[in-house]
Amino acid sequence: MFHIDWTHFTPATAILGGAMIGAAAGAMALGGGKIAGISGIFGGAINEAMQGKRPTAWRLWFLGGLIAASFIWVMFRPIPGAHYGESWPVIAIGGLIVGFGTRLGSGCASGHGVCGLSRFSPRSMAAVGTFIGMGMATTFVMRHLLGGA
Amino acid sequence: MKILAFISGVVFGIGLLVSGMTDPAKVIAFLDIAGPWDPSLILVMITAVLVALVPMQMAQRRSQSLMGEKIAFPSTRGINGKLIAGSAIFGIGWGMTGLCPGPSLASLAASTWQEWLFFSSMFAGMIGFELWQRFGKPATATTSSGLVKTPAPSKP
Numbered sequence: 001m002f003h004i005d006w007t008h009f010t011p012a013t014a015i016l017g018g019a020m021i022g023a024a025a026g027a028m029a030l031g032g033g034k035i036a037g038i039s040g041i042f043g044g045a046i047n048e049a050m051q052g053k054r055p056t057a058w059r060l061w062f063l064g065g066l067i068a069a070s071f072i073w074v075m076f077r078p079i080p081g082a083h084y085g086e087s088w089p090v091i092a093i094g095g096l097i098v099g100f101g102t103r104l105g106s107g108c109a110s111g112h113g114v115c116g117l118s119r120f121s122p123r124s125m126a127a128v129g130t131f132i133g134m135g136m137a138t139t140f141v142m143r144h145l146l147g148g149a
Numbered sequence: 150m151k152i153l154a155f156i157s158g159v160v161f162g163i164g165l166l167v168s169g170m171t172d173p174a175k176v177i178a179f180l181d182i183a184g185p186w187d188p189s190l191i192l193v194m195i196t197a198v199l200v201a202l203v204p205m206q207m208a209q210r211r212s213q214s215l216m217g218e219k220i221a222f223p224s225t226r227g228i229n230g231k232l233i234a235g236s237a238i239f240g241i242g243w244g245m246t247g248l249c250p251g252p253s254l255a256s257l258a259a260s261t262w263q264e265w266l267f268f269s270s271m272f273a274g275m276i277g278f279e280l281w282q283r284f285g286k287p288a289t290a291t292t293s294s295g296l297v298k299t300p301a302p303s304k305p
Contacts, residue, residue: 005185008178010169014192017168021193022200024161030204031153033214033221036161038250043275050279058154063254065158070258072159073166079259081172086246088266094246095253095267097238099274100281102250105235106223109243110161110251112236113194118201119209119222126228127236132180134240139180142245 025114032058037111038066039102105131150216162255168193171256173247180244 028036041062045055073079086094102108105127107116112131116124169175170193178187208220243249246267253268 003185005178005187008175008185008187008189010189011192014168014189015196017164017166017170018193018196019200020160020164020167022197022202024157024164025197026201026204027153027160028157029201029208029214029222030211031215032150032157033208033216033218034154035222036157038254039275042250042254043278046272046275047279050276050283058150061151061154062158062161065155065160066162066251066254067158067257068155069159069162069166070171070255073163074258079171079256080166080169081174081247081256081259086173086263088262090245091263091266092270094242094248095270096242096274096277098242098246098249098267099271099276100278101235101238101240101242101274103235103275103278105232105237105239106225107236108239108251109194109249114197114201115205117194117198118205121223123223123225123228123232127232130233130236131240131243134237135180135244136182138241138244139177140183143177143181144183 021110021114022118025110025118028062029115034058035111035115036062037107037115038063039099039108040106040111043103150218153216161251164197165252165255171252171259176243176247176249176252180247 025036028034041059045059045063048055048059070079098108102111105112107124107127109128109131112121112124112127117128165171169189175187176190178185179190208214209222211220214220239249248267250271253264253271256264257268
Protein backbone atom coordinates (compact mmCIF):
# COMPACT_ATOMS: atom_id res chain seq x y z
CA MET A 1 0.00 0.00 0.00
CA PHE A 2 2.74 2.45 0.97
CA HIS A 3 5.23 3.67 -1.51
CA ILE A 4 8.13 4.58 0.78
CA ASP A 5 10.09 7.66 -0.15
CA TRP A 6 13.59 6.31 0.55
CA THR A 7 15.35 9.46 -0.68
CA HIS A 8 13.77 11.63 2.02
CA PHE A 9 13.66 8.98 4.77
CA THR A 10 16.12 10.01 7.49
CA PRO A 11 16.22 7.20 10.08
CA ALA A 12 19.46 8.28 11.83
CA THR A 13 18.43 11.86 12.59
CA ALA A 14 14.88 10.70 13.39
CA ILE A 15 16.22 8.30 16.05
CA LEU A 16 18.73 10.83 17.42
CA GLY A 17 16.14 13.62 17.62
CA GLY A 18 13.53 11.26 19.04
CA ALA A 19 15.96 10.14 21.75
CA MET A 20 16.58 13.78 22.73
CA ILE A 21 12.83 14.49 22.85
CA GLY A 22 12.24 11.35 24.95
CA ALA A 23 15.12 12.19 27.30
CA ALA A 24 13.79 15.73 27.83
CA ALA A 25 10.25 14.46 28.48
CA GLY A 26 11.57 11.76 30.81
CA ALA A 27 13.67 14.25 32.76
CA MET A 28 10.69 16.59 33.20
CA ALA A 29 8.54 13.68 34.44
CA LEU A 30 10.96 11.98 36.82
CA GLY A 31 12.92 15.07 37.81
CA GLY A 32 10.13 17.60 38.03
CA GLY A 33 6.91 15.59 38.08
CA LYS A 34 5.59 17.44 35.04
CA ILE A 35 4.23 16.47 31.63
CA ALA A 36 6.32 18.04 28.86
CA GLY A 37 3.33 18.74 26.63
CA ILE A 38 3.89 21.96 24.73
CA SER A 39 0.24 22.93 24.24
CA GLY A 40 -0.52 22.20 27.90
CA ILE A 41 2.46 24.24 29.13
CA PHE A 42 1.91 27.11 26.70
CA GLY A 43 -1.87 27.12 27.10
CA GLY A 44 -1.53 26.77 30.87
CA ALA A 45 0.69 29.85 30.98
CA ILE A 46 -1.84 31.77 28.85
CA ASN A 47 -4.64 30.61 31.16
CA GLU A 48 -2.75 31.91 34.20
CA ALA A 49 -1.90 35.21 32.53
CA MET A 50 -5.54 35.73 31.54
CA GLN A 51 -6.61 35.20 35.14
CA GLY A 52 -4.26 38.01 36.08
CA LYS A 53 -1.84 35.58 37.71
CA ARG A 54 1.86 35.32 37.06
CA PRO A 55 2.47 32.24 34.89
CA THR A 56 4.17 29.39 36.74
CA ALA A 57 7.93 29.86 36.50
CA TRP A 58 8.84 26.36 35.25
CA ARG A 59 6.40 26.74 32.36
CA LEU A 60 8.09 29.96 31.20
CA TRP A 61 11.56 28.43 31.64
CA PHE A 62 10.62 25.36 29.58
CA LEU A 63 9.11 27.48 26.79
CA GLY A 64 12.14 29.78 26.97
CA GLY A 65 14.41 26.75 26.54
CA LEU A 66 12.45 25.59 23.52
CA ILE A 67 12.70 29.02 21.88
CA ALA A 68 16.38 29.31 22.92
CA ALA A 69 17.02 26.01 21.09
CA SER A 70 15.99 27.62 17.82
CA PHE A 71 18.29 30.61 18.40
CA ILE A 72 21.22 28.33 19.31
CA TRP A 73 20.51 26.23 16.20
CA VAL A 74 20.56 29.17 13.75
CA MET A 75 24.07 30.09 14.89
CA PHE A 76 25.27 26.90 13.19
CA ARG A 77 22.78 25.98 10.49
CA PRO A 78 19.48 27.05 9.00
CA ILE A 79 16.20 25.87 10.53
CA PRO A 80 14.89 22.88 8.54
CA GLY A 81 11.85 23.92 6.58
CA ALA A 82 12.25 27.63 7.06
CA HIS A 83 10.95 28.13 3.55
CA TYR A 84 7.65 26.54 2.92
CA GLY A 85 5.11 27.54 0.41
CA GLU A 86 1.70 27.61 1.98
CA SER A 87 -0.65 30.48 1.25
CA TRP A 88 -1.23 32.80 4.17
CA PRO A 89 -4.92 31.99 4.74
CA VAL A 90 -4.06 28.27 5.07
CA ILE A 91 -1.34 29.03 7.64
CA ALA A 92 -3.55 31.48 9.57
CA ILE A 93 -6.57 29.17 9.75
CA GLY A 94 -4.36 26.13 10.39
CA GLY A 95 -2.65 27.91 13.29
CA LEU A 96 -5.96 28.99 14.82
CA ILE A 97 -7.40 25.51 14.81
CA VAL A 98 -4.16 23.92 16.04
CA GLY A 99 -4.20 26.34 18.98
CA PHE A 100 -7.86 25.73 19.77
CA GLY A 101 -7.86 21.98 19.05
CA THR A 102 -4.81 21.13 21.17
CA ARG A 103 -6.37 22.94 24.14
CA LEU A 104 -9.80 21.34 23.69
CA GLY A 105 -8.21 17.91 23.29
CA SER A 106 -5.84 18.54 26.25
CA GLY A 107 -2.66 17.83 24.31
CA CYS A 108 -0.68 17.64 21.10
CA ALA A 109 2.08 15.48 19.67
CA SER A 110 4.27 16.00 22.74
CA GLY A 111 1.71 15.72 25.53
CA HIS A 112 -0.44 12.90 24.14
CA GLY A 113 2.15 11.47 21.73
CA VAL A 114 5.41 11.26 23.66
CA CYS A 115 4.27 11.60 27.29
CA GLY A 116 0.83 9.99 27.07
CA LEU A 117 1.95 6.94 25.11
CA SER A 118 4.90 6.30 27.45
CA ARG A 119 2.45 6.46 30.38
CA PHE A 120 0.21 3.93 28.55
CA SER A 121 -2.69 6.38 28.80
CA PRO A 122 -5.76 5.11 26.91
CA ARG A 123 -6.91 8.73 26.46
CA SER A 124 -3.65 9.61 24.75
CA MET A 125 -3.78 6.54 22.52
CA ALA A 126 -7.24 7.63 21.36
CA ALA A 127 -6.04 11.22 20.88
CA VAL A 128 -2.94 10.21 18.87
CA GLY A 129 -4.98 7.90 16.63
CA THR A 130 -7.50 10.69 16.06
CA PHE A 131 -5.05 13.47 15.20
CA ILE A 132 -2.86 11.31 12.98
CA GLY A 133 -5.97 9.98 11.22
CA MET A 134 -7.43 13.46 10.72
CA GLY A 135 -4.02 14.78 9.65
CA MET A 136 -3.76 12.06 7.02
CA ALA A 137 -7.32 12.66 5.83
CA THR A 138 -6.73 16.43 5.62
CA THR A 139 -3.48 15.97 3.71
CA PHE A 140 -5.24 13.64 1.30
CA VAL A 141 -8.03 16.15 0.67
CA MET A 142 -5.65 19.10 0.27
CA ARG A 143 -3.04 17.36 -1.88
CA HIS A 144 -4.96 14.88 -3.93
CA LEU A 145 -8.50 16.23 -4.10
CA LEU A 146 -7.94 19.98 -4.07
CA GLY A 147 -4.47 19.71 -5.60
CA GLY A 148 -2.97 22.33 -3.31
CA ALA A 149 -0.13 22.19 -0.74
CA MET B 150 13.17 23.13 38.76
CA LYS B 151 13.72 26.26 36.65
CA ILE B 152 17.09 24.99 35.45
CA LEU B 153 15.69 21.52 34.78
CA ALA B 154 12.79 23.04 32.82
CA PHE B 155 15.09 25.29 30.79
CA ILE B 156 17.57 22.51 29.93
CA SER B 157 14.71 20.13 29.09
CA GLY B 158 13.24 22.81 26.84
CA VAL B 159 16.55 23.27 25.01
CA VAL B 160 17.11 19.50 24.58
CA PHE B 161 13.49 19.02 23.48
CA GLY B 162 13.84 21.83 20.94
CA ILE B 163 17.17 20.62 19.55
CA GLY B 164 15.61 17.14 19.30
CA LEU B 165 12.75 18.53 17.20
CA LEU B 166 15.23 20.39 14.97
CA VAL B 167 17.61 17.40 14.59
CA SER B 168 14.75 15.05 13.73
CA GLY B 169 13.46 17.42 11.04
CA MET B 170 10.03 17.74 12.68
CA THR B 171 10.23 21.53 12.37
CA ASP B 172 10.07 21.07 8.61
CA PRO B 173 6.39 21.17 7.58
CA ALA B 174 7.23 19.44 4.30
CA LYS B 175 8.63 16.46 6.23
CA VAL B 176 5.58 16.21 8.48
CA ILE B 177 3.27 16.43 5.46
CA ALA B 178 5.36 13.73 3.74
CA PHE B 179 4.54 11.47 6.70
CA LEU B 180 0.84 12.34 6.68
CA ASP B 181 0.55 11.92 2.91
CA ILE B 182 0.17 8.15 2.70
CA ALA B 183 -1.11 8.35 -0.89
CA GLY B 184 2.05 10.02 -2.14
CA PRO B 185 5.72 9.05 -1.67
CA TRP B 186 5.62 8.24 2.05
CA ASP B 187 8.36 9.36 4.46
CA PRO B 188 8.10 7.24 7.63
CA SER B 189 10.67 9.35 9.57
CA LEU B 190 8.09 10.83 11.98
CA ILE B 191 7.01 7.42 13.21
CA LEU B 192 10.65 6.64 14.11
CA VAL B 193 10.92 9.95 15.99
CA MET B 194 7.78 9.09 17.94
CA ILE B 195 8.74 5.46 18.66
CA THR B 196 12.25 6.41 19.81
CA ALA B 197 10.97 9.26 21.99
CA VAL B 198 8.37 6.99 23.63
CA LEU B 199 10.91 4.19 24.22
CA VAL B 200 13.43 6.59 25.80
CA ALA B 201 10.76 8.26 27.96
CA LEU B 202 9.18 4.95 28.95
CA VAL B 203 11.35 4.03 31.96
CA PRO B 204 11.49 7.50 33.62
CA MET B 205 7.77 8.01 32.92
CA GLN B 206 6.78 4.66 34.44
CA MET B 207 9.06 5.29 37.43
CA ALA B 208 7.53 8.74 37.89
CA GLN B 209 3.99 7.30 37.73
CA ARG B 210 4.79 5.04 40.67
CA ARG B 211 6.15 7.83 42.83
CA SER B 212 4.31 10.55 44.72
CA GLN B 213 7.24 12.97 44.57
CA SER B 214 9.67 13.72 41.78
CA LEU B 215 13.44 13.43 42.25
CA MET B 216 13.54 17.18 42.87
CA GLY B 217 10.84 16.92 45.51
CA GLU B 218 8.05 18.33 43.36
CA LYS B 219 4.59 16.80 43.44
CA ILE B 220 3.97 14.40 40.54
CA ALA B 221 1.31 16.42 38.69
CA PHE B 222 0.14 14.13 35.92
CA PRO B 223 -3.30 14.48 34.33
CA SER B 224 -5.98 12.84 36.45
CA THR B 225 -8.71 12.85 33.83
CA ARG B 226 -9.92 9.39 32.91
CA GLY B 227 -12.10 8.20 30.08
CA ILE B 228 -12.25 8.96 26.40
CA ASN B 229 -14.81 11.72 25.91
CA GLY B 230 -16.16 13.89 23.12
CA LYS B 231 -13.99 16.83 24.11
CA LEU B 232 -10.81 14.77 23.75
CA ILE B 233 -11.79 13.34 20.38
CA ALA B 234 -13.21 16.61 18.99
CA GLY B 235 -10.14 18.58 20.09
CA SER B 236 -7.75 15.99 18.67
CA ALA B 237 -9.69 15.88 15.39
CA ILE B 238 -9.61 19.69 15.09
CA PHE B 239 -5.88 19.67 15.86
CA GLY B 240 -5.34 16.94 13.24
CA ILE B 241 -7.03 19.06 10.56
CA GLY B 242 -4.79 22.06 11.34
CA TRP B 243 -1.73 19.79 11.47
CA GLY B 244 -2.57 18.32 8.08
CA MET B 245 -3.17 21.78 6.60
CA THR B 246 0.11 23.31 7.76
CA GLY B 247 2.45 20.48 8.81
CA LEU B 248 3.08 22.31 12.06
CA CYS B 249 2.17 21.69 15.67
CA PRO B 250 2.92 23.65 18.86
CA GLY B 251 6.39 22.24 19.71
CA PRO B 252 8.02 22.66 16.29
CA SER B 253 6.40 26.08 15.96
CA LEU B 254 8.22 27.32 19.06
CA ALA B 255 11.46 25.49 18.22
CA SER B 256 11.71 27.19 14.83
CA LEU B 257 10.84 30.78 15.78
CA ALA B 258 14.43 31.87 15.07
CA ALA B 259 13.86 31.05 11.41
CA SER B 260 12.03 34.40 11.43
CA THR B 261 10.04 33.73 8.28
CA TRP B 262 6.62 35.33 7.94
CA GLN B 263 5.07 31.86 7.67
CA GLU B 264 6.55 30.83 11.01
CA TRP B 265 5.44 34.01 12.80
CA LEU B 266 1.99 33.87 11.21
CA PHE B 267 1.49 30.28 12.35
CA PHE B 268 2.78 31.07 15.83
CA SER B 269 0.55 34.16 16.20
CA SER B 270 -2.57 32.43 14.99
CA MET B 271 -1.88 29.40 17.21
CA PHE B 272 -1.52 31.83 20.13
CA ALA B 273 -4.82 33.46 19.12
CA GLY B 274 -6.46 30.02 18.95
CA MET B 275 -5.34 29.25 22.50
CA ILE B 276 -6.64 32.60 23.74
CA GLY B 277 -9.88 31.87 21.87
CA PHE B 278 -10.15 28.59 23.78
CA GLU B 279 -9.70 30.36 27.12
CA LEU B 280 -12.38 32.93 26.23
CA TRP B 281 -14.73 30.18 25.09
CA GLN B 282 -14.14 28.29 28.33
CA ARG B 283 -14.83 31.38 30.37
CA PHE B 284 -17.76 32.93 28.56
CA GLY B 285 -19.14 30.17 26.39
CA LYS B 286 -19.07 27.26 28.81
CA PRO B 287 -18.60 28.62 32.34
CA ALA B 288 -19.35 25.27 33.96
CA THR B 289 -16.17 23.62 32.69
CA ALA B 290 -13.79 26.51 33.32
CA THR B 291 -11.98 24.66 36.06
CA THR B 292 -10.60 22.01 33.71
CA SER B 293 -9.17 24.47 31.23
CA SER B 294 -5.53 23.62 31.85
CA GLY B 295 -6.24 19.90 31.81
CA LEU B 296 -3.94 19.40 34.75
CA VAL B 297 -4.55 18.27 38.29
CA LYS B 298 -5.56 21.12 40.53
CA THR B 299 -6.01 19.04 43.64
CA PRO B 300 -3.21 16.89 45.10
CA ALA B 301 -2.25 14.21 42.60
CA PRO B 302 -3.45 10.74 43.54
CA SER B 303 -0.36 8.67 44.15
CA LYS B 304 -0.37 5.45 42.24
CA PRO B 305 0.00 2.32 44.32
